Amino acid sequence: MAVTLADVAARAHVSAATVSRVLSGNYPVAEDTRARVLRAVDELDYVVNGPASALAAATSDLVGVLVNDVADPFFGIIASAVQSELGAGKLPVVCNTGGSPERELTYLTLLLRQRAAAVVITGSAVEGGTGEGGADGEHAEAVAARIRRLAANGTRVVLCGRPAAFAPPGTALTLEFDNTGGARALTEHLIALGHRRIGYVAGPADRTTTRHRLDGHRAALAAHGLDGDAGRLTVHGPYDRGSGHAGALELLRREPELTAIVGANDTVALGVGAALRERGLSVPGDVSVAGFDDLPFSADMLPSLTTVALPLQEAGARAARLALGLEAAPAGGAAVLPYELRIRQSTGPRRS
Structure with missing residues (x-):
């Protein structure tokens, strides 16, 4: 016998009308109630x-x-x-x-x-x-x-x-x-410029992208024996400008001698640069700044932002072709898309 709306309601201990509201998505429903209904939908395969x-x-x-x-x-x-x-x-x-x-x-x-x-x-x-x-x-x-x-x-x-x-x-x-590889290459670039005190404004701690980029950053630090302060010089927040601004100020409070800060993405890096200017610090003269993603505004920032370019346009187009069955599936069903390190004016040699 086919599972009915009433069956779902009984399993979730709610009314049939509440189940209908959750499934339509057009009415406000308490989050715990919504979770119970969706769990019942899964359990009953409705x-x-x-x-x-x-x-x-x-x-x-x-x-x-x-x-x-x-x-x-x-x-x-x-x-x-x-x-x-x-x-x-x-x-x-x-x-x-x-x-x-x-x-x-x-x-x-x-x-x-x-x-x-x-x-x-x-x-x-x-x-x-x-x-x-x-x-x-x-x-x-x-x-x-x-x-x-x-x-x-x-x-x-x-x-x-x-x-x-x-x-x-x-x-x-x-x-x-390749978030891990890109982040490692970015931090290696800063280390090659002589930076040893490098702060990192990471994304939300519970996100896979955050972990992968942070893994790459810390792998580069560890390869040069610079990971002892990695935890203290890392702060987390949303992937937005405000997070970069607040994160940069917190990092400078923890370590006034920072010479470089990496933003989890370009928008975060934008906020980092703003915070540094407010403190009277120049980029890259006093502190180098780098981002991730190579979003359209990155090249037009003053100074232009060093970042890791991801093939976002190509990824979206290819995802659509795979979704339509117009492109052969990658080997094993998965492909890792390459990154490109874009070195611009926001990073320079460590200040003396």
Whole structure:
């Protein structure tokens, strides 16, 4: 017998109307209630029959693109490239999660309900500790369950910038960025310029991208015996300008003799530069500054920003082709895209 809305409501100990609100995504529902409903949907393997129920065995022309923040140029470039590559034959729907694990699960459930032809999931995954949606291990399992169901229904799933380990084997294709290698090359560049006291403004501690970039940074420090103060000279925050500004001030408080600061991304580095100017310090005369991603504004900063360029446009376009089945899957179902170190005017030799 097919699982009904009432079955889900009984399992989640809520009303059928509440289940409907959660699945529609159009009404406010308490986060713990939403989590219980979505867990019951997974446990019962429930899929809503919409108006197109007669076509349940088929997929629609809809392609979902999950992004952390569409206003962030990193995600905007990827989403734009996906949409351009899809052309007029498919309907791209950009789902802005705002970094919320619960919203990510909700959008995946809605895309499953709509029998999406493909889903492209961009950005890093949550790992370790506890998050908004409960234990992050539970969130990873819930995402994996939805990816498994999407794939079983004929939906092509592509992870773009998210590690392959976060999807069940054989359910998704993966395009990863070499965040660790790029971060190591960036810090090696600063060390080659004579810098020994290097601060790092990292992203949120529970994100895979944060960990991979921090791993690369610390690997470079360790290779030169400079990792003794790595923990003290690292601060965490969001991937935004405010985090860079606050992080730079905190690092200078901890170590006034810093000669270089690395931002987790270019937007963070922008905030770092602003904080240094407020303190009367010049870039790179007093402190060198570097970023990551090579976002469009990076070359136009004053001074222009040294950064690690990631092929965001290429990644988005390739993700779309994989989602449409227009490009052969990479060997083993996953590919690591190369980075390029862009050395500009924001980094220079250590001050004497």
